Amino acid sequence: MSKEGILVTGASGFIGGKTIEKLKNKGLEPRSFDGDVTEISDWLKNLEVEDIIFLIAGVRTESDADFDVNAGGVENLFVAATRLNKLPKRIILASSQAVNMGNKIPFKETQKPVPTTIYGESKMMAEKIAEGWCREL
Numbered sequence: 001m002s003k004e005g006i007l008v009t010g011a012s013g014f015i016g017g018k019t020i021e022k023l024k025n026k027g028l029e030p031r032s033f034d035g036d037v038t039e040i041s042d043w044l045k046n047l048e049v050e051d052i053i054f055l056i057a058g059v060r061t062e063s064d065a066d067f068d069v070n071a072g073g074v075e076n077l078f079v080a081a082t083r084l085n086k087l088p089k090r091i092i093l094a095s096s097q098a099v100n101m102g103n104k105i106p107f108k109e110t111q112k113p114v115p116t117t118i119y120g121e122s123k124m125m126a127e128k129i130a131e132g133w134c135r136e137l
Contacts, residue, residue, distance in 0.1 A: 003028065003029055004028065004052060005031075005048055005050040005051050005088075006028055006031065006050065006051065006052045006053075006054070007030070007031050007046065007047070007048075007050045007052075007054070008020055008030050008032055008033065008053075008054040008056060009033040009037055009054065009055050009056055010054075010055075010056035010058060011030075011032035011056070013056065013057070013058075015056050015094065016054070019056060031046075031048075033046050033057065034046060037057045037072070038068050038069055038072050038073055038076065039076070040076045040080050043076050043077055043081075044080050044084065047086045048086070049086060050088040051088060051089045051090065052088060052089065052090045052092065053077065053088045053090075053091050053092070054092045054094070055073065055074060055092065055093045055126075055130075057069065057073055058073075058096075060119040061119075062117060062118045063118065066121075067121075067122045067125065070119070070122040070123055070125070070126050071122050071123075071126045071129055073126075074093065074126045074130050075129050075133075077091070078129070078133040091134075093127065093130050095126065095127055098116075098120030098123055099114075099120050099123050099127065100114060101114070101115060101117065102115065102116045
């Protein structure tokens with residue numbers, strides 16, 4: 001059986017590190033993104049022939065940095081992958097319940113997102129960017 005190419009952003013963080021650990025426990029060989037997701041040049045250096053990309057890198061600063069990393073990193077993946085003609089078979093985008101904090105609990109997939117923080121807005125923007133690119137490709 002051939003190994004799938006798996007790239008994980010945010011691998012040095014808690015969720016990204018646990019993702020790497022779980023994938024390795026399943027006998028897979030994930031690679032950690034090396035660099036800054038806000039830099040297209042780093043995406044161009046990191047993209048190989050990935051079957052799966054886990055977009056886990058993120059920050060919560062309640063400032064413009066949230067948009068730069070959380071939404072900009074997603075945009076940069078698609079720009080770089082398109083430029084290199086190396087689109088993955090699957091992209092798994094980690095979002096946050098923060099996109100729904102303006103809704104009543106329990107949250108439902110059918111609810112319109114209502115973020116109440118800059119972080120939540122940046123994660124919602126990341127979802128919309130990914131959705132837009134996936135419709136185009």
